[in-house]
Amino acid sequence: MSSTTASLDPIVKAVATQFDLGTGLTADRPSLKRPLSAMRGLYADTEAFEAAVAAGDPLSYEFYDFDVPLLETEVAYGTSITYPGKVGDEYYMTKGHFHTRLESAEIYFCLSGQGLMLMESPEGDVQVEEFRPGRSVYVPGRYAHRSINTSASEPLITFFAFPGDAGHDYGTIETKGFRTIVLDRDGVPELVANPRWAD
Amino acid sequence: MSSTTASLDPIVKAVATQFDLGTGLTADRPSLKRPLSAMRGLYADTEAFEAAVAAGDPLSYEFYDFDVPLLETEVAYGTSITYPGKVGDEYYMTKGHFHTRLESAEIYFCLSGQGLMLMESPEGDVQVEEFRPGRSVYVPGRYAHRSINTSASEPLITFFAFPGDAGHDYGTIETKGFRTIVLDRDGVPELVANPRWAD
Numbered sequence: 490m491s492s493t494t495a496s497l498d499p500i501v502k503a504v505a506t507q508f509d510l511g512t513g514l515t516a517d518r519p520s521l522k523r524p525l526s527a528m529r530g531l532y533a534d535t536e537a538f539e540a541a542v543a544a545g546d547p548l549s550y551e552f553y554d555f556d557v558p559l560l561e562t563e564v565a566y567g568t569s570i571t572y573p574g575k576v577g578d579e580y581y582m583t584k585g586h587f588h589t590r591l592e593s594a595e596i597y598f599c600l601s602g603q604g605l606m607l608m609e610s611p612e613g614d615v616q617v618e619e620f621r622p623g624r625s626v627y628v629p630g631r632y633a634h635r636s637i638n639t640s641a642s643e644p645l646i647t648f649f650a651f652p653g654d655a656g657h658d659y660g661t662i663e664t665k666g667f668r669t670i671v672l673d674r675d676g677v678p679e680l681v682a683n684p685r686w687a688d
Numbered sequence: 689m690s691s692t693t694a695s696l697d698p699i700v701k702a703v704a705t706q707f708d709l710g711t712g713l714t715a716d717r718p719s720l721k722r723p724l725s726a727m728r729g730l731y732a733d734t735e736a737f738e739a740a741v742a743a744g745d746p747l748s749y750e751f752y753d754f755d756v757p758l759l760e761t762e763v764a765y766g767t768s769i770t771y772p773g774k775v776g777d778e779y780y781m782t783k784g785h786f787h788t789r790l791e792s793a794e795i796y797f798c799l800s801g802q803g804l805m806l807m808e809s810p811e812g813d814v815q816v817e818e819f820r821p822g823r824s825v826y827v828p829g830r831y832a833h834r835s836i837n838t839s840a841s842e843p844l845i846t847f848f849a850f851p852g853d854a855g856h857d858y859g860t861i862e863t864k865g866f867r868t869i870v871l872d873r874d875g876v877p878e879l880v881a882n883p884r885w886a887d
Contacts, residue, residue: 503807504826505817555826557793561760562829564849566795594756596765598797598847608702618704625847627703627754630761648797648824650763650849 513570513646520551533670533684534577541576549581563653571638571645578672585635589656592630599624602645608632615669637671639678712769712845719750732869732883733776740775748780762852770837770844777871784834788855791829798823801844807831814868836870838877
Protein backbone atom coordinates (compact mmCIF):
# COMPACT_ATOMS: atom_id res chain seq x y z
CA MET A 490 0.00 0.00 0.00
CA SER A 491 1.28 3.45 -0.85
CA SER A 492 -0.82 6.56 -0.83
CA THR A 493 -0.22 10.24 -1.39
CA THR A 494 -3.16 12.50 -0.63
CA ALA A 495 -1.59 15.88 -1.33
CA SER A 496 0.29 17.26 -4.30
CA LEU A 497 3.38 18.50 -2.45
CA ASP A 498 6.16 16.11 -3.35
CA PRO A 499 8.76 15.38 -0.71
CA ILE A 500 12.42 15.70 -1.71
CA VAL A 501 12.97 12.06 -0.83
CA LYS A 502 10.00 9.70 -1.01
CA ALA A 503 9.39 7.11 1.62
CA VAL A 504 10.69 3.79 0.36
CA ALA A 505 10.03 0.24 1.50
CA THR A 506 12.26 -2.70 0.61
CA GLN A 507 11.37 -6.33 1.16
CA PHE A 508 14.31 -8.45 2.31
CA ASP A 509 14.19 -12.23 2.60
CA LEU A 510 14.89 -12.95 6.26
CA GLY A 511 16.31 -16.35 5.32
CA THR A 512 18.90 -15.12 2.81
CA GLY A 513 19.21 -11.43 3.70
CA LEU A 514 18.71 -10.59 0.02
CA THR A 515 16.20 -8.39 -1.78
CA ALA A 516 15.05 -8.53 -5.39
CA ASP A 517 14.56 -4.75 -5.37
CA ARG A 518 18.13 -3.92 -6.41
CA PRO A 519 21.42 -5.69 -7.17
CA SER A 520 23.74 -6.40 -4.28
CA LEU A 521 27.42 -5.48 -4.26
CA LYS A 522 29.27 -8.80 -4.47
CA ARG A 523 32.68 -9.54 -3.06
CA PRO A 524 34.16 -12.78 -4.38
CA LEU A 525 37.33 -13.90 -2.61
CA SER A 526 39.43 -12.34 -5.37
CA ALA A 527 38.29 -8.90 -4.18
CA MET A 528 40.10 -9.63 -0.89
CA ARG A 529 43.63 -10.13 -2.21
CA GLY A 530 46.21 -9.23 0.44
CA LEU A 531 43.76 -9.33 3.34
CA TYR A 532 43.93 -13.01 4.34
CA ALA A 533 47.02 -14.24 6.19
CA ASP A 534 47.41 -17.52 4.30
CA THR A 535 48.21 -16.29 0.79
CA GLU A 536 48.74 -19.80 -0.58
CA ALA A 537 45.32 -20.98 0.59
CA PHE A 538 43.85 -17.73 -0.73
CA GLU A 539 45.25 -18.13 -4.26
CA ALA A 540 44.20 -21.78 -4.32
CA ALA A 541 40.62 -20.86 -3.40
CA VAL A 542 40.49 -18.12 -6.03
CA ALA A 543 41.85 -20.52 -8.66
CA ALA A 544 39.37 -23.19 -7.60
CA GLY A 545 36.33 -21.07 -8.39
CA ASP A 546 36.65 -17.74 -6.57
CA PRO A 547 33.63 -18.19 -4.29
CA LEU A 548 31.42 -15.33 -3.21
CA SER A 549 32.60 -14.40 0.30
CA TYR A 550 30.11 -11.64 1.09
CA GLU A 551 27.58 -9.26 -0.42
CA PHE A 552 25.76 -6.18 0.77
CA TYR A 553 23.52 -3.33 -0.37
CA ASP A 554 23.96 0.37 -0.93
CA PHE A 555 20.69 2.28 -1.28
CA ASP A 556 22.34 5.48 -2.49
CA VAL A 557 20.77 7.76 0.09
CA PRO A 558 21.90 11.38 -0.25
CA LEU A 559 25.33 12.03 1.34
CA LEU A 560 23.93 14.25 4.08
CA GLU A 561 24.29 14.02 7.84
CA THR A 562 20.50 14.11 8.18
CA GLU A 563 20.00 10.97 6.05
CA VAL A 564 20.58 7.36 7.12
CA ALA A 565 22.51 4.91 4.92
CA TYR A 566 21.34 1.34 5.44
CA GLY A 567 21.18 -2.17 4.05
CA THR A 568 21.83 -5.79 4.78
CA SER A 569 25.21 -7.51 4.74
CA ILE A 570 25.60 -11.25 4.16
CA THR A 571 28.92 -12.90 4.97
CA TYR A 572 29.03 -16.52 3.87
CA PRO A 573 30.48 -19.40 5.87
CA GLY A 574 33.94 -20.49 4.85
CA LYS A 575 37.61 -20.17 5.64
CA VAL A 576 40.86 -19.27 3.90
CA GLY A 577 43.27 -21.58 5.68
CA ASP A 578 42.20 -21.16 9.32
CA GLU A 579 40.84 -17.65 8.81
CA TYR A 580 37.10 -17.20 8.70
CA TYR A 581 35.38 -15.45 5.79
CA MET A 582 35.04 -11.78 6.60
CA THR A 583 34.19 -8.42 5.08
CA LYS A 584 36.95 -6.11 3.91
CA GLY A 585 36.18 -3.72 6.74
CA HIS A 586 36.37 0.03 6.61
CA PHE A 587 36.83 3.27 8.45
CA HIS A 588 34.29 5.98 7.76
CA THR A 589 35.62 8.84 5.66
CA ARG A 590 34.12 11.13 8.27
CA LEU A 591 36.10 9.19 10.83
CA GLU A 592 34.01 10.00 13.92
CA SER A 593 30.80 8.52 12.42
CA ALA A 594 29.31 5.61 14.37
CA GLU A 595 27.34 2.68 12.90
CA ILE A 596 24.72 0.29 14.26
CA TYR A 597 24.41 -3.37 13.22
CA PHE A 598 21.54 -5.72 14.05
CA CYS A 599 22.15 -9.43 13.56
CA LEU A 600 19.22 -11.13 11.83
CA SER A 601 20.71 -14.63 11.69
CA GLY A 602 23.93 -16.57 11.88
CA GLN A 603 26.82 -16.06 14.24
CA GLY A 604 30.09 -14.24 14.13
CA LEU A 605 32.14 -11.37 15.41
CA MET A 606 32.39 -7.66 14.85
CA LEU A 607 36.07 -6.75 14.92
CA MET A 608 36.73 -3.06 15.60
CA GLU A 609 40.02 -1.17 15.64
CA SER A 610 40.87 2.49 16.16
CA PRO A 611 43.69 4.27 14.32
CA GLU A 612 45.65 4.18 17.62
CA GLY A 613 45.34 0.42 17.85
CA ASP A 614 42.56 -0.12 20.39
CA VAL A 615 40.79 -3.35 19.47
CA GLN A 616 37.23 -4.20 20.49
CA VAL A 617 35.33 -7.34 19.62
CA GLU A 618 31.63 -8.12 20.03
CA GLU A 619 29.65 -11.23 19.20
CA PHE A 620 26.93 -11.44 16.59
CA ARG A 621 24.01 -13.71 17.38
CA PRO A 622 20.42 -13.49 16.11
CA GLY A 623 18.69 -10.50 17.74
CA ARG A 624 21.92 -8.89 18.89
CA SER A 625 22.76 -5.27 18.06
CA VAL A 626 26.35 -4.07 17.97
CA TYR A 627 27.14 -0.36 18.20
CA VAL A 628 30.38 0.51 16.41
CA PRO A 629 31.84 3.67 17.95
CA GLY A 630 33.02 6.51 15.76
CA ARG A 631 36.71 6.30 14.75
CA TYR A 632 36.70 2.47 14.67
CA ALA A 633 37.35 0.46 11.52
CA HIS A 634 34.97 -2.49 11.59
CA ARG A 635 34.76 -5.89 9.94
CA SER A 636 32.14 -8.65 10.15
CA ILE A 637 33.50 -12.19 10.55
CA ASN A 638 31.39 -15.31 10.08
CA THR A 639 32.46 -17.95 12.64
CA SER A 640 29.74 -20.47 11.73
CA ALA A 641 30.67 -23.54 9.72
CA SER A 642 27.37 -23.65 7.88
CA GLU A 643 25.19 -20.53 8.17
CA PRO A 644 25.48 -17.11 6.53
CA LEU A 645 25.94 -14.19 8.92
CA ILE A 646 23.17 -11.73 8.08
CA THR A 647 23.08 -8.22 9.54
CA PHE A 648 21.09 -5.03 9.00
CA PHE A 649 23.22 -1.88 9.28
CA ALA A 650 22.61 1.87 9.50
CA PHE A 651 24.93 4.88 9.67
CA PRO A 652 24.79 8.64 9.05
CA GLY A 653 24.36 9.44 5.36
CA ASP A 654 27.51 11.57 5.19
CA ALA A 655 29.85 9.03 6.85
CA GLY A 656 31.35 7.63 3.66
CA HIS A 657 33.60 4.56 3.32
CA ASP A 658 37.37 4.51 3.59
CA TYR A 659 38.35 1.03 2.39
CA GLY A 660 41.84 2.03 1.29
CA THR A 661 43.41 2.16 4.75
CA ILE A 662 42.42 -1.44 5.45
CA GLU A 663 43.38 -2.58 1.94
CA THR A 664 46.84 -1.11 2.52
CA LYS A 665 47.47 -1.87 6.17
CA GLY A 666 44.96 -4.52 7.21
CA PHE A 667 43.69 -4.92 10.77
CA ARG A 668 46.21 -5.45 13.58
CA THR A 669 44.20 -8.47 14.69
CA ILE A 670 42.89 -11.43 12.71
CA VAL A 671 40.53 -14.20 13.83
CA LEU A 672 41.44 -17.84 13.27
CA ASP A 673 39.57 -21.08 13.82
CA ARG A 674 41.43 -23.05 16.52
CA ASP A 675 39.76 -26.42 16.81
CA GLY A 676 36.32 -24.87 16.35
CA VAL A 677 36.92 -21.87 18.61
CA PRO A 678 37.61 -18.36 17.29
CA GLU A 679 40.96 -17.02 18.47
CA LEU A 680 42.27 -13.45 18.12
CA VAL A 681 45.81 -13.41 16.78
CA ALA A 682 48.23 -10.61 15.83
CA ASN A 683 48.13 -10.11 12.06
CA PRO A 684 51.50 -11.19 10.66
CA ARG A 685 50.87 -9.11 7.54
CA TRP A 686 49.81 -5.91 9.32
CA ALA A 687 51.74 -2.91 8.02
CA ASP A 688 52.05 0.23 10.11
CA MET B 689 33.44 -12.07 24.04
CA SER B 690 34.89 -8.62 24.53
CA SER B 691 38.55 -7.82 24.30
CA THR B 692 40.63 -4.67 24.53
CA THR B 693 44.26 -5.07 23.66
CA ALA B 694 45.47 -1.50 23.99
CA SER B 695 45.16 1.09 26.72
CA LEU B 696 43.66 3.92 24.67
CA ASP B 697 40.04 4.15 25.70
CA PRO B 698 37.53 5.18 23.06
CA ILE B 699 35.12 7.98 23.93
CA VAL B 700 32.21 5.64 23.36
CA LYS B 701 32.78 1.91 23.85
CA ALA B 702 31.38 -0.63 21.50
CA VAL B 703 28.21 -2.05 22.99
CA ALA B 704 26.23 -5.16 22.17
CA THR B 705 22.62 -5.68 23.23
CA GLN B 706 20.77 -8.97 23.02
CA PHE B 707 17.14 -8.59 21.95
CA ASP B 708 14.64 -11.44 22.00
CA LEU B 709 13.50 -11.80 18.39
CA GLY B 710 10.17 -13.20 19.57
CA THR B 711 9.22 -10.33 21.88
CA GLY B 712 11.49 -7.52 20.67
CA LEU B 713 12.55 -6.94 24.28
CA THR B 714 15.96 -6.91 25.97
CA ALA B 715 16.80 -7.48 29.62
CA ASP B 716 19.75 -5.07 29.30
CA ARG B 717 17.75 -1.94 30.13
CA PRO B 718 14.18 -0.91 30.93
CA SER B 719 11.91 -0.08 28.03
CA LEU B 720 9.86 3.09 27.81
CA LYS B 721 6.25 1.97 28.21
CA ARG B 722 3.19 3.66 26.78
CA PRO B 723 -0.05 2.45 28.32
CA LEU B 724 -3.19 3.65 26.54
CA SER B 725 -3.55 6.46 29.09
CA ALA B 726 -0.40 8.07 27.65
CA MET B 727 -2.32 8.49 24.37
CA ARG B 728 -5.22 10.65 25.60
CA GLY B 729 -6.56 12.84 22.81
CA LEU B 730 -4.94 10.83 20.02
CA TYR B 731 -7.64 8.20 19.34
CA ALA B 732 -10.77 9.28 17.49
CA ASP B 733 -13.25 7.33 19.64
CA THR B 734 -12.87 9.07 23.01
CA GLU B 735 -15.61 7.01 24.64
CA ALA B 736 -13.97 3.71 23.70
CA PHE B 737 -10.62 5.17 24.78
CA GLU B 738 -11.81 6.14 28.29
CA ALA B 739 -13.54 2.80 28.69
CA ALA B 740 -10.32 0.92 27.82
CA VAL B 741 -8.26 3.05 30.20
CA ALA B 742 -10.80 2.50 33.00
CA ALA B 743 -10.87 -1.23 32.26
CA GLY B 744 -7.15 -1.71 32.95
CA ASP B 745 -5.17 0.75 30.84
CA PRO B 746 -3.37 -1.84 28.71
CA LEU B 747 0.17 -1.38 27.45
CA SER B 748 -0.19 -0.21 23.85
CA TYR B 749 3.50 0.01 22.92
CA GLU B 750 7.01 0.14 24.30
CA PHE B 751 10.42 1.01 22.91
CA TYR B 752 14.03 1.64 23.89
CA ASP B 753 16.26 4.69 24.10
CA PHE B 754 19.96 3.86 24.41
CA ASP B 755 20.98 7.42 25.28
CA VAL B 756 23.60 7.77 22.57
CA PRO B 757 25.28 11.19 22.54
CA LEU B 758 23.16 13.85 20.79
CA LEU B 759 25.59 14.27 17.92
CA GLU B 760 25.05 14.02 14.18
CA THR B 761 27.88 11.47 13.97
CA GLU B 762 26.16 9.04 16.38
CA VAL B 763 23.23 6.74 15.60
CA ALA B 764 20.23 6.46 17.92
CA TYR B 765 18.62 3.03 17.76
CA GLY B 766 16.40 0.51 19.46
CA THR B 767 13.41 -1.74 19.03
CA SER B 768 9.77 -0.67 19.10
CA ILE B 769 6.95 -3.06 19.97
CA THR B 770 3.36 -2.05 19.20
CA TYR B 771 0.84 -4.52 20.60
CA PRO B 772 -2.25 -5.78 18.80
CA GLY B 773 -5.48 -4.09 19.81
CA LYS B 774 -7.97 -1.41 18.87
CA VAL B 775 -9.66 1.62 20.41
CA GLY B 776 -13.06 1.46 18.77
CA ASP B 777 -12.13 0.70 15.14
CA GLU B 778 -8.70 2.35 15.38
CA TYR B 779 -5.65 0.12 15.58
CA TYR B 780 -3.11 0.45 18.38
CA MET B 781 -0.37 2.82 17.28
CA THR B 782 2.60 4.80 18.53
CA LYS B 783 2.19 8.46 19.40
CA GLY B 784 4.31 9.40 16.41
CA HIS B 785 6.75 12.27 16.20
CA PHE B 786 8.56 14.76 14.07
CA HIS B 787 12.29 15.05 14.61
CA THR B 788 13.34 18.21 16.41
CA ARG B 789 15.92 18.62 13.67
CA LEU B 790 13.05 18.36 11.22
CA GLU B 791 15.01 17.24 8.15
CA SER B 792 16.40 14.11 9.88
CA ALA B 793 15.43 10.81 8.24
CA GLU B 794 14.91 7.47 10.02
CA ILE B 795 15.14 3.83 8.96
CA TYR B 796 12.90 1.06 10.32
CA PHE B 797 13.36 -2.67 9.80
CA CYS B 798 10.37 -4.91 10.58
CA LEU B 799 11.41 -8.00 12.54
CA SER B 800 7.94 -9.49 12.94
CA GLY B 801 4.24 -8.71 12.81
CA GLN B 802 2.40 -6.56 10.31
CA GLY B 803 1.28 -3.00 10.15
CA LEU B 804 1.71 0.37 8.56
CA MET B 805 4.09 3.28 8.80
CA LEU B 806 2.02 6.45 8.52
CA MET B 807 4.04 9.52 7.52
CA GLU B 808 2.95 13.13 7.20
CA SER B 809 4.82 16.31 6.32
CA PRO B 810 4.04 19.69 7.91
CA GLU B 811 2.44 20.69 4.59
CA GLY B 812 0.08 17.73 4.67
CA ASP B 813 1.64 15.23 2.30
CA VAL B 814 0.75 11.76 3.55
CA GLN B 815 2.73 8.62 2.73
CA VAL B 816 1.99 5.11 3.92
CA GLU B 817 4.14 1.98 3.71
CA GLU B 818 3.48 -1.55 4.86
CA PHE B 819 5.41 -3.35 7.57
CA ARG B 820 5.98 -7.05 7.08
CA PRO B 821 8.77 -9.24 8.44
CA GLY B 822 12.03 -8.41 6.63
CA ARG B 823 10.74 -5.12 5.24
CA SER B 824 12.63 -1.86 5.73
CA VAL B 825 10.83 1.48 5.59
CA TYR B 826 12.79 4.67 5.01
CA VAL B 827 11.09 7.68 6.60
CA PRO B 828 12.14 10.83 4.75
CA GLY B 829 13.29 13.88 6.65
CA ARG B 830 10.50 16.35 7.56
CA TYR B 831 7.88 13.58 7.96
CA ALA B 832 6.15 12.82 11.23
CA HIS B 833 5.85 9.05 11.51
CA ARG B 834 3.74 6.60 13.46
CA SER B 835 3.76 2.79 13.57
CA ILE B 836 0.33 1.14 13.42
CA ASN B 837 -0.28 -2.54 14.22
CA THR B 838 -2.93 -3.93 11.88
CA SER B 839 -2.65 -7.54 13.09
CA ALA B 840 -5.38 -8.95 15.32
CA SER B 841 -2.98 -11.12 17.28
CA GLU B 842 0.74 -10.39 16.81
CA PRO B 843 2.93 -7.58 18.13
CA LEU B 844 4.52 -5.35 15.48
CA ILE B 845 8.26 -5.40 16.19
CA THR B 846 10.69 -3.06 14.43
CA PHE B 847 14.33 -2.05 14.79
CA PHE B 848 14.92 1.65 14.16
CA ALA B 849 17.92 3.94 13.63
CA PHE B 850 18.29 7.69 13.13
CA PRO B 851 20.99 10.38 13.42
CA GLY B 852 21.97 10.99 17.05
CA ASP B 853 21.13 14.69 16.92
CA ALA B 854 17.63 14.29 15.39
CA GLY B 855 15.67 14.60 18.65
CA HIS B 856 11.96 13.95 19.16
CA ASP B 857 9.18 16.47 18.79
CA TYR B 858 6.12 14.73 20.25
CA GLY B 859 4.31 17.94 21.13
CA THR B 860 3.13 18.79 17.64
CA ILE B 861 1.37 15.44 17.27
CA GLU B 862 -0.01 15.59 20.83
CA THR B 863 -1.54 18.97 20.02
CA LYS B 864 -2.65 18.54 16.42
CA GLY B 865 -2.65 14.81 15.71
CA PHE B 866 -2.11 13.34 12.24
CA ARG B 867 -4.43 14.44 9.42
CA THR B 868 -5.08 10.79 8.63
CA ILE B 869 -6.06 7.90 10.90
CA VAL B 870 -6.30 4.21 10.10
CA LEU B 871 -9.43 2.24 10.95
CA ASP B 872 -10.30 -1.43 10.73
CA ARG B 873 -13.10 -1.78 8.17
CA ASP B 874 -14.21 -5.43 8.23
CA GLY B 875 -10.64 -6.59 8.65
CA VAL B 876 -9.09 -4.22 6.12
CA PRO B 877 -7.12 -1.09 7.12
CA GLU B 878 -8.70 2.07 5.72
CA LEU B 879 -7.19 5.56 5.70
CA VAL B 880 -9.70 8.15 6.91
CA ALA B 881 -9.49 11.90 7.54
CA ASN B 882 -8.95 12.51 11.27
CA PRO B 883 -12.11 14.17 12.63
CA ARG B 884 -10.11 15.51 15.57
CA TRP B 885 -7.21 16.94 13.56
CA ALA B 886 -6.55 20.55 14.53
CA ASP B 887 -4.68 22.87 12.19
